[in-house]
Amino acid sequence: MPFITDIKTFAALGSGVIGSGWVARALAHGLDVVAWDPAPGAEVALRKRIANAWPALQKQGLAPGASQDRLRFVPTIEECVRDADFIQESAPERLDLKLDLHAKISAAAKPDAIIGSSTSGLLPSEFYESATHPERCVVGHPFNPVYLLPLVEIVGGRKTSPEAIEAAKSIYTSLGMRPLHVRKEVPGFIADRLLEALWREALHLVNDGVASTGEIDDAIRFGAGLRWSFMGTFLTYTLAGGDAGMRHFMAQFGPALKLPWTYLPAPELTDKLIDDVVEGTSEQLGEHSIAALERYRDDTLLAVLEAVKTSKAKHGMAFSD
Numbered sequence: 001m002p003f004i005t006d007i008k009t010f011a012a013l014g015s016g017v018i019g020s021g022w023v024a025r026a027l028a029h030g031l032d033v034v035a036w037d038p039a040p041g042a043e044v045a046l047r048k049r050i051a052n053a054w055p056a057l058q059k060q061g062l063a064p065g066a067s068q069d070r071l072r073f074v075p076t077i078e079e080c081v082r083d084a085d086f087i088q089e090s091a092p093e094r095l096d097l098k099l100d101l102h103a104k105i106s107a108a109a110k111p112d113a114i115i116g117s118s119t120s121g122l123l124p125s126e127f128y129e130s131a132t133h134p135e136r137c138v139v140g141h142p143f144n145p146v147y148l149l150p151l152v153e154i155v156g157g158r159k160t161s162p163e164a165i166e167a168a169k170s171i172y173t174s175l176g177m178r179p180l181h182v183r184k185e186v187p188g189f190i191a192d193r194l195l196e197a198l199w200r201e202a203l204h205l206v207n208d209g210v211a212s213t214g215e216i217d218d219a220i221r222f223g224a225g226l227r228w229s230f231m232g233t234f235l236t237y238t239l240a241g242g243d244a245g246m247r248h249f250m251a252q253f254g255p256a257l258k259l260p261w262t263y264l265p266a267p268e269l270t271d272k273l274i275d276d277v278v279e280g281t282s283e284q285l286g287e288h289s290i291a292a293l294e295r296y297r298d299d300t301l302l303a304v305l306e307a308v309k310t311s312k313a314k315h316g317m318a319f320s321d
């Protein structure tokens, strides 16, 4: 069956951090958005988050007709998805909850509407088990802030059709994103495997009293973090091998892989470790509110994205290369 790819109406289920990011992105792309979230006060919180994101989206450039007024908040799942051309679920990360929710969403949705889940690492074969027309169900894993970061990992389950993967790629691209098809259905997909390894080591460093949370963040943001926005680890290390490239790099630094530089198992999340992390990060926050820091992050990220785009163009590359 051909799937809808020319989408006019976007349905968002769950409007927390990630759901509201999707709503902001879809509105900025000139779509009508219908949202549902069962929490009391969810509509007010959603509209507030969108207003906070809007200045960054205006700076980036809104699609013709884009407006925050094109958001409609509805009281039921069925009303949310009934007329939608595309559906994105961003509910809490619980298998039982997503299983039940997707049975309801897919039963009420148009049969040719693609359904995406924002899950960070649950397996689509498991939580789409009871879905109607599971061949159109995918994972579309975004990154925070969803309205600015382009990456979206697309993962199919056992019953997902190759046509649905292609349709999902086309839809996310039309929303200004850079889809990455994760070809094997593995927990954590690609990006979170990498991010979780870094996160685990960072917790060990705090737990061992080697560095504070602020020092660890400095080690990222003044170093590799800056280059990661335009060059991944493999290419970076190829250049680190000099003219002889990766082979020399491997010969020189390969033996270091046997040194005890990392702890693969995660540390126990003891009360002390949690307290150290919470206290360290609240010191880093200082007097700044979360909303103010989000605006700061958005401005800065836009500047980095613009700089990367300009430099790529100078070297004959497209932004997505």
Ligand SMILES: NC(=O)C1=CN([C@@H]2O[C@H](COP(=O)(O)OP(=O)(O)OC[C@H]3O[C@@H](n4cnc5c(N)ncnc54)[C@H](O)[C@@H]3O)[C@@H](O)[C@H]2O)C=CC1
Pocket (backbone or CB within 6 Å): 013, 014, 015, 016, 017, 018, 019, 036, 037, 038, 039, 042, 089, 090, 091, 092, 093, 097, 101, 118, 119, 120, 121, 141, 142, 143, 144
């Ligand atoms: N926070 C993050 O950094 C990222 C989260 N994700 C994924 O996005 C999804 C949502 O996560 P967040 O937005 O961070 O969580 P959140 O806790 O900020 O928001 C979840 C929202 O879902 C609502 N909700 C509760 N029960 C529900 C139900 N039965 N059906 C629909 N909505 C319900 C809650 O009221 C809340 O507004 C999760 O699957 C998570 O793994 C993906 C990428 C990054």
Ligand SMILES: C[N+](C)(C)CC(=O)CC(=O)[O-]
Pocket (backbone or CB within 6 Å): 120, 142, 143, 144, 192, 195
């Ligand atoms: C912490 N997290 C696993 C939910 C993070 C993500 O999934 C992606 C991100 O934005 O870092």
